[in-house]
Amino acid sequence: MALADALDWEAARLADVASGRAGSAALLWQCERALAVPAAMRSRPGFDAACARAAGAGWPVHLRATGGDVVPQGPGVLNLTLVFMQPKTDGHMLDAAYLRLTAPIVAALAALGQAASHAPVDGAFCDGRFNVAIGGRKFAGTAQRWRPMPGGHAVQAHALMLLDGPDAGAVDALNTFYADCGIDRRIAAGAHVALADLRAGAAEDFVRCLSRQLA
Amino acid sequence: MATDVTVPTDLWEGDLEAVITNWLASDGQAVKQGALLAEIMVEKSQFEVTAPADGTLTITQAADAIVRKGDTIGRIG
Numbered sequence: 001m002a003l004a005d006a007l008d009w010e011a012a013r014l015a016d017v018a019s020g021r022a023g024s025a026a027l028l029w030q031c032e033r034a035l036a037v038p039a040a041m042r043s044r045p046g047f048d049a050a051c052a053r054a055a056g057a058g059w060p061v062h063l064r065a066t067g068g069d070v071v072p073q074g075p076g077v078l079n080l081t082l083v084f085m086q087p088k089t090d091g092h093m094l095d096a097a098y099l100r101l102t103a104p105i106v107a108a109l110a111a112l113g114q115a116a117s118h119a120p121v122d123g124a125f126c127d128g129r130f131n132v133a134i135g136g137r138k139f140a141g142t143a144q145r146w147r148p149m150p151g152g153h154a155v156q157a158h159a160l161m162l163l164d165g166p167d168a169g170a171v172d173a174l175n176t177f178y179a180d181c182g183i184d185r186r187i188a189a190g191a192h193v194a195l196a197d198l199r200a201g202a203a204e205d206f207v208r209c210l211s212r213q214l215a
Numbered sequence: 216m217a218t219d220v221t222v223p224t225d226l227w228e229g230d231l232e233a234v235i236t237n238w239l240a241s242d243g244q245a246v247k248q249g250a251l252l253a254e255i256m257v258e259k260s261q262f263e264v265t266a267p268a269d270g271t272l273t274i275t276q277a278a279d280a281i282v283r284k285g286d287t288i289g290r291i292g
Contacts, residue, residue: 040236040254040261043278067236068259094227094258128259144260146226153226 003031003062003073010156013083018147018154024084026214033074039063050180059173066143066158069126070177076164087152098130098142101157104213105132105140111209123191125174137193162194163203218268220289222282233257235280242274266291
């Protein structure tokens with residue numbers, strides 16, 4: 001599906017859950033090559049020029065509602081979006097939502113014989129504590145958006161998983177975007193691991209296992 | 216009587232710092248209870264902060280400010 005349509009779907013389902021029209025929703029999706037950028041980055045100096053240069057290089061920029069940092073999208077990326085209500089508790093709500101999002105990913109990797117853990121990874125794009133890492137390299141990145149609703153929050157939780165890559169073009173697009181926005185950050189391709197790096201057919205097997213986990 | 220706009224206290228454990236990434240309402244703007252006022256980010260999660268009351272918004276912490284749970288970021292009077 002088109003990235004713009006996926007982002008629209010996420011926004012609509014978050015509104016549905018927050019208003020009580022729906023209890024939860026899930027979507028596995030892939031989209032065209034693009035950069036997905038947190039909307040909060042709009043205010044950075046150089047942002048418009050960075051978007052123009054990225055688009056000129058074949059990486060159109062789309063704004064997304066979740067937190068985090070710039071990520072590449074494209075045929076080598078599989079996305080999982082979960083939207084659900086997180087009831088009020090005494091704490092750990094943020095961690096609980098991340099674990100709910102990553103549990104089926106970790107389980108699908110385990111079915112392939114791959115041990116995974118949650119860990120930050122130096123040099124990875126959109127780095128964070130709730131990356132899903134394999135052998136110390138980033139396989140999946142995660143981010144969320146929370147909206148208050150009666151009794152808790154509506155949560156949009158998103159995971160980006162690497163079927164392939166990121167290739168040199170994606171890494172160059174990310175690093176150029178950072179530089180154009182005046183952000184002192186460098187992404188290294190070697191900080192990541194994709195299913196294609198593990199063995200032939202791993203991506204197809206993973207998608208099958210993940211779909212079973214979500215059913 | 217003014218009502219504080221605060222960073223929620225029940226969303227995450229510990230003393231993590233958050234950043235106000237965006238104000239979606241302006242200083243001095245009339246707002247309605249439940250309206251989206253601001254976004255704060257922690258741990259790659261964007262939280263919507265909504266108006267706790269009807270009234271006129273006074274912003275006390277600007278965008279990009281570092282905040283913690285319970286901090287007052289604005290007032291509605």
